[in-house]
Amino acid sequence: MFVMSVLVFQSCQDLTELNENPNGVEPSTVDPNLLISTVLTEYGQSVVDNGFGNVAGVMQHLEKDSWSSAFNNYDWEEEEWSGYYSMLRTNKLAYERAVEEGMEFHQGVCLVMRAMIFGRITDFWGDAPYTYALNAEDGGTDDILPPFDSQETIYKGIIDELATAASLLSKESTEYSNVSAEADVFYGGDATKWMKLANSLALRFYMRLSAKLPDYAEAGVKKMLAESLISSVDEGCMMSYIGSSDDDSWPSNTEYDSSSSNFKRYKPCTTLLYRLNELNDPRLGTWFNPVEIPIVVSSLYAPTEDTVVDDVRYITPEYLAANSMMIFDESTFKQAVEDGYTLVDTNSVYVGLPPSVSSYEPYDYNLNPNPTQGGGNVHVSYLSDLFKDAENEYLLARIFPYSEVCFLKAEAAYYGWGGVAEDSYDAGVEASLEEWGVDDDFSSYIANDGVAFDGTLDQIMEQKWIASFTNASEAWFDWRRTGLPDLQTGPSPLRDAIPLRFYYGSDEKENNATNYLAAIENLETTSYSSSDDNDSAWSKMWLLQGTDEPW
Template sequence: MKNITKKSIVFLVLFTSFFSCKDLTELNENPNGVQSDQVNPNLIMPTVLTEAAKLYVNLGYQDIAGVVQHTQKDAWSSGHNDYDWTNQSWSGYYDVLRNNNLLLERATELNFEYHQGVALVMRAFMFGLITDLWGDAPYSSALKGELGGTENITPAFDSQEAIYTGILADLEQANTLLSKPTNEYTGIVNNVDVYFNGNPAAWRRFANSLALRYFMRISTKKSDVAKAGIEKIVSDPTNYPIITTQTQDATMAFPGTSDGTAWPANTVFDASGSNYRRIKMAATLVETLQGINDPRLKIWANKVEIPLVVDATLPAGTDKIVDGKRMLSPDKVGNTVVDTDPEYVGLPTAFSALPSAYNLNPTPGQTSFNPHVSFLNDIYKQATGPLLRARLISAAEVHFILAEAALKGWSAGNAQTHYEAGVKASLNTWTVGSSYDSYIAQEKVAYKGTLAQIMEQKWIASWTTATEAWFDFRRTGLPALTAGPAAKRAVLPLRFYYMQDELNINAANATAALEKLEVTNFSQSDNKNSAWSKPWLLQGTGKPW
């Protein structure tokens, strides 16, 4: 774990200029000479918030979107489609936590309670991601020696259970620290807070909504704790306010002024367009949305540029473009499986080692341009835009959590009311709220009181935040996703691999953590350190398989 240096502080100052119209160097007389024990918390906060949000959206828009079958890639696809993962690093996550630790310590020294609350929420968010992704991890000893002390490169690993306990305690403390009116806080500079513009009440809602997320996360292993925690929050909205409408969502916009401040895989800073072009809608999501006439599909995907038409009346050998359609005689298709949907076509999950060849693509390979499969909507080519936001937690997620809690029989309100509110919040987020009445009235969407239905809608609503859908799938087995034929294993993965550097440098502690993982029939040659080994959260649950 590295120490904070003068160079790091200078970087923080420079980075904030991308996310704020105010020159943040004004907050310190001599930013180039600032010491870590003198730095103003407002110089640190923007980098903590922006880097955390970027890590989160990169998970949910990239490989984890492949795991939960929101998207697939048609080139360089093995990690995304097939779960061919190795040596996944948590260094970036701990980098954020080191800066956040400095934010918390300086805020505490200066008695900046708002900044303390923000730092506790972000500590919970980042450690939550780490333990969700890897399992046991350095926690209580992870950031020791960061402010001038001896660098600790071999921290002990805390149990996953202990980390969740610590996260919930941090969020409880944050709720208290953030409970005052704005004018009672010292040191707030609105535009360094790129989530909520310096609003303590919004951060308080974020803290309590995250607590709901983590209480539900541990609900299978610690049902009594989860039930009590959720009921406490729901029963006391004055002292435990939560996110209830999409206007309160914890999000971050992308300024789009450089590659580092832009929506990932855009075509503005990637002139070749290859990163955008390789991401396709997954057939699993496309067909689900089509089956329920979901208006979000047109927001997320483009229609196929050239639909396929297989016509038995055509002469043998026919393969030509007519009126914007590719007309094929059956002999030109043979036994190849094709999708002739005239509007939206998704890429099947891990169906082949050469997914770019799907649907008779005339240009298979790494630089393919497949006109017979739906691209993502053109908005995802942009570097910035009103819908291009990192979404850390949403009203839709909160309502689906409470719908599930109510379905369990917990005192969390009415399950149907929360289910419908979750659906409506997601539709509003994606600008199709006017379709709510007709959408919810459909037989396949109208509330039926099943966990499968709640989790399906929650899975849909997690578009671009697919990590939450993955964590829900691990806990519930829903939606009932199956791995494709080219996937590394016959089932979906459960965790990230501990990186090799940690296994080498911190061998004793990492090995002790590995020993606590439960090997499954799918761990195979990976042994303990497998994406298919079960951490504490899943052990003994029978989920997801």
């Protein structure tokens, strides 16, 4: 189905651009099910591409020890949004065909996906073409070279579209025609689950506006809390991988990479790893492997200064001092690197890679005996073996898990907008553990110091940040508007602050220059963005202007 969907997707791109494709499917007769399948699979993969990619480095879930500058240090290039607009073109054709055929289920699904994709575009870049986007065939100047809508217009527009979608999807599934369970790779043709996703997305976007438009957000959140939302792990919006080729497999898989080079590049970031360790979090062992050879500072085997005995590497204190080495400490490592010290991590079970340590190559970290690009490191933990698979029950595109709904409700309750914060917080923690197969540990985990609810927003957002592992984009969007968790850069980032947005792509600059230049005037520069002018990853989009967040 994935391969067929990609082929149909490419055909539809050709039809849009050339108006004729003798080898493709006529747009006037194409089945909306095939088009929808394309949109869902493409979008699902994009969630992982970002949430397990560079944004995972931004949110300090992961670091890379090779080819790592963009991942670890925010050394980003311009980011094109053409893939998202391609999805939207396919989605538009599916919607138009569904209207022609009177297929309300498909109309509702297309509106949900339109809102989700446009939401992702404005979340990443800021202002973007919306009102006049996808209308090039109409021939007007604004249709061919669309102006950028404000974020306010986009967020409010997609919230309205989600309300329409929820209404279209409010019938029993048996009342809809021509629904293909196989083509619906999210929910198998279940209209009720799609309706709950539409309402949950509206809750997400209302909460996105909580700092910028608090009155509007409060009214919307209260309205959505009275609607049917995703209410169990099984109702969460997830997409499985097929695993039949590298293109439809989890990105770190070793089944189609015999060298395992890609898998070896991913390392846990110390920020997440050591917080999980402090909390005695059961997800720790699910996500990461223990270090193969720990390092111990000891004179046990002196006068040998550096030796491996029984899979433990021993170095003497004198060796440490003579070679300008310092034991890794989360609170002091940044200054230690700036002072010229080489870090040595002596954690006996799990060892992470600190954020943005580029005074030396990250594959050199922790006295790696084989310091080569993609060569691995026996002194730093890897991802767990489940991330070597092409597919398994936990390697999912986590598009909208139930745990996120719970944490959104906990945050709303914290603001006094309805509900009980502790109940929703506990439900979110339990849901995340269940989503990763360790929910048997919930009762003991929720009683741990630092996990038992203390009534603070910091704790709600910290657990939501943890739960967003492999979907770090949502954690990024939350961090921007709340400043939580309180993440600090490492010693060698491109700028001494975490970025806020993507740079607009060169395609837009070159082909829609007038509207691009007008759009970047709406960005607010900060002390970190001045060398980029307005279009900077460190400039504030409308959503953040005047909110004092994250700085």
